Amino acid sequence: MPEKAKEKTYRLHLMVCAGTSCVSNHSNEIKTALVKEIKKHNLENEIMIVPTGCNGFCAKGPILVVQPGNVFYQQLAVKDIPYLVEEHFLKGRLVKKFMYTPPKEKTPIPILNDIPFFNQQVLIALRNRGLIDPEKIDDYIARGGYTALAKVLTSMTPVEVIKEITASGLRGRGGGGFPAGVKWETCRHAGEERGEERYVICNADEGDPGAFMDRSIVESDPHSVIEGMIIGAYAIGAHQGYVYIRKEYPLACEKLNIAIGQARQYGLLGENILESNHSFDIEIHRGAGAFVCGESTALMASLEGKAGVPRAKYIHTVEYGLWNRPSCLNNVETWANVPVIINKGAKWFTSIGTGDVTDNPWGGSKGTKVFSLTGKINNTGLIEVPMGITLREIIYNIGGGIEGGKKFKCVQTGGPSGGFLPERLLDLPVDFDSLTDAGSMMGSGGMIVGDEETCMVDMAKYFISFLQEESCGKCIPCREGLRCMLAILERITKGNGKEGDIEALNDLSKLMIQSSLCALGQSAPNPVLTSIKYFPEEYDRHIFDKKCPAGVCTALYEMDIVPELCPGCMVCARNCPAGAIRGEKQKPHVIDKSKCIKCDVCYSLCKFNAIKKS
């Protein structure tokens, strides 16, 4: 190893979030402005700018964290930078106006660790978020990266590695919750028995709407996934790995490519890794963005260059997977957990989470789970929480409650084929089994919150419409079942629902669950079933009263102006695109219902709450 030049010392490190969300909020321009201002003040030898992966608090992007001190600045604009550089970085005065202030409070919180969004999280998969430059392998190594690999290669046999992972109770983070250790063992065994080459695969084909956990891990810490895969390959006896990542994630692909290149340069991928007998390399395969390719057999078919459709799974992929060889598929987050378990031990890992996995790997949910928190919630973003935390703690403590002080209605977990959970289940612990028992599922970690203005029938329709488009069409129950379901839901939301629709939906669901080929069709009815189970009155109002209580289904409500509340400010009349509002100045206005197109412009503009949906 050649000697490196002496490391330069900087007194300040500016950790600029360069995750997809912040980049779309112009964080690259912020970075350019910082470089310019720092140069202007001749501070370039004192201050280092570090582009990091997703910080997590996406609602407040673009984000800048100043180290040392962990000072958190949010929602920065290019015009703010000259002031910030002069005040804080040159003169040492923290700038309060760029800090985070919790809703309903007045005092800003300067330090990241004191912000409720952050201080209740437990970071394992996201351990390096915001602390490293994902394009520098040395940054990852500085944080203890690749020490687990060294430990495994120098002091553990493959069987010992598998035992450790099994004992940790690590279950598949892609949604299935299958114990990783059991999978690895079966795969190793199948390969040894037949004397065949085996493969490890990383599933980065995150297709759920509103979910961005895997993307963020790959973007912010690609080496954690690579290290996990090398360890997995050693345990299973594989020499080739694949990362199946969707093409819609250009930034994640770029970071992963750079990381793989660096790992190869250091000899951490390739022949005889760290002078051991273990040789392994990784290839990236870009998926074309089909939701069904997240399913293991469809993913492997796509990897082989065939059409991405699933097959029946009575033959497991761990035995006959990619090119009919034993293949071990785990998702991004699962792989990212592996190095930490090796370093800190299974015993430590099992101290976090629920249940008991000593004798039964299905006996509990251990460790943490990453969720992307979205919907009608104040603190949208990426979070990692210990298993067993309640939905209420996530939504109110970390998520900061419902946007605009509105009332909570539902939380949807598990992606499009997960389910809706009502307010009375908010104290449900978040783990694999509790969520499944309630009719939803952990899924890969999407969490969408709905408020009083969310229509359950409309939400169910949205997810069924998504799934219907993404169904591969190979098996009839899924292909036709989803079409029938969508037709019924569309009819209901247009005011043409009829007696027997609920029963038809329930029957269709049962049929699809029992007879669909893969998990897509088997779990697709979840949004319909849970919305019927927990919100039956909303279906009844739509079908029998022809009303949408949330005011979402346009055919089922009317706009009205409450005369007592309307001061006649004319704002609604001036902005109505249909010219449906009439009235004189300082006198209550009236909506002409025959002209109203229900665009909600007046509803969102009225400052006096005078416009009602009925």
Added chain:
Amino acid sequence: MAKLKVEDLEKIREQARKTTSIREGGEFRAKVNVHMGTCGIAAGARNIMKALLKEIEEKGVHDILLTNSGCAGLCSQEPMVTVEVAGQAPVKYVNLTEKKIQKIFEKHVLGGKIVKEYALGIGSEKTDY
């Protein structure tokens, strides 16, 4: 680049940590705070800061927290620095030059002995960190 051995990995880690450990808010043996108000900068605080960075780099010590803060209120005696060795009371130094700060860095920051002839007194105003 040649392939790594297990020992190399450890070497890279130690080397890289010299730059990155400052991000993790670990244990620092001393905190050096340069007062960088307009008055401080006019009196030469920028050069004091540069001299300190040079010292840290040359001595290869990475557990020293170098920070800056605004005017301490005693503008006539700038440039000023507050040195706080872990577990000891903070000490303010006034009317500094690059030479003086070098001595303070060696004797007080690294050696733990207060350089009395440059010191104003013991104690500190409240700082942000």
